[in-house]
Amino acid sequence: MEASMKACKLCRNAVLACALCTFALPATAAEYPGLEGDIVKELRFQDKSGENAVVLTEREKIREQEGSSLWSKDIRAYRYRLQGDAASQAWQIHDYVHDCETSVTAEFLQDEIAITDLDDNGQSEIWVPYLIRCAGDVSPSTMKIIMYEGQKKHALRGRNLLPSMRATPASRAKANTGRTRPFRRPSRKSANSAICFGNAP
Numbered sequence: 001m002e003a004s005m006k007a008c009k010l011c012r013n014a015v016l017a018c019a020l021c022t023f024a025l026p027a028t029a030a031e032y033p034g035l036e037g038d039i040v041k042e043l044r045f046q047d048k049s050g051e052n053a054v055v056l057t058e059r060e061k062i063r064e065q066e067g068s069s070l071w072s073k074d075i076r077a078y079r080y081r082l083q084g085d086a087a088s089q090a091w092q093i094h095d096y097v098h099d100c101e102t103s104v105t106a107e108f109l110q111d112e113i114a115i116t117d118l119d120d121n122g123q124s125e126i127w128v129p130y131l132i133r134c135a136g137d138v139s140p141s142t143m144k145i146i147m148y149e150g151q152k153k154h155a156l157r158g159r160n161l162l163p164s165m166r167a168t169p170a171s172r173a174k175a176n177t178g179r180t181r182p183f184r185r186p187s188r189k190s191a192n193s194a195i196c197f198g199n200a201p
Contacts, residue, residue, distance in 0.1 A: 032080055032087050040108070044082075045115050048122035051082040052090075054115065056108050056128075063099075070099040073106040077128045079148065091153070093146050095132055102136030125149045131160060 037057030044053050054077065061072045077093040097104045107130060114127040126148045133141035143160040146153065 031085070032078065032089070034089050034092075035076075035078060037074060037076055041110050041113070043113065043115065045124060047117065047124040049081060052124070053080045053082055053087070054078070054113065054126060054128075055080065056110065056113070058107070060104075068101055070101060071104045072096065072098040072100070073104045075106050075108060075130060075132075077108070077146070079126060091148060091151065093128055095130065095144070097132060097134045100134035102134060105131050105133035105135075105141050107131055123150050 032053070032055060035055060035057060037059035039055060039057050041056040042053060043055075044051065046052065057076045057078075059074045063070050063072075074094065074096040079090040079092075080087040081090055095106065097106050109129045109131070112127075112129050114125075116125045116127070117123065118125060127145060128147070129143065129145045131141040131143055140159040140161065143158050145156040147156075148154075
């Protein structure tokens with residue numbers, strides 16, 4: 001009986017400790033100021049500016065008009081600088097498809113989000129590729145790659161290749177021109193580069 005009581009006491013203490021850990025966590029996604037949409041991914045990293053977070057969100061809406069359904073979808077990527085429990089927004093990427101009568105594509109390539117320091121200057125480069133489209137067929141989507149280094153923004157726009165297109169010699173030749181090349185992660189130019197990809201914990 002005494003052993004059983006001791007076991008229960010240990011269990012209760014463990015539960016209390018776990019609850020305290022929950023309240024002691026750093027700023028959660030819900031505490032990021034100015035954030036809109038549902039969070040689909042969050043990454044944290046450090047560079048010379050301190051601790052940072054990249055947060056990706058999506059928001060989808062449907063409205064009826066004269067018997068038709070109109071689909072809208074917004075996607076946003078935010079960078080926040082973190083100091084203790086406080087978070088301040090450094091920049092935001094926003095793109096969307098509004099009032100589409102067919103099929104909407106507006107999505108980040110989540111596993112290809114990359115955080116690098118290829119020039120070893122202590123300031124991270126953040127690479128955000130995504131697809132955007134309103135179409136009722138199987139044509140390619142518009143693909144955009146946004147890269148930020150500090151407050152400097154770079155953008156690349158093109159068309160993605162469908163799997164069936166990649167199988168043809170003509171599409172491979174077109175891809176070799178660089179006009180419709182699929183997104184590839186930045187190369188590891190230096191062994192000292194700090195690289196964090198979207199599938200990192």
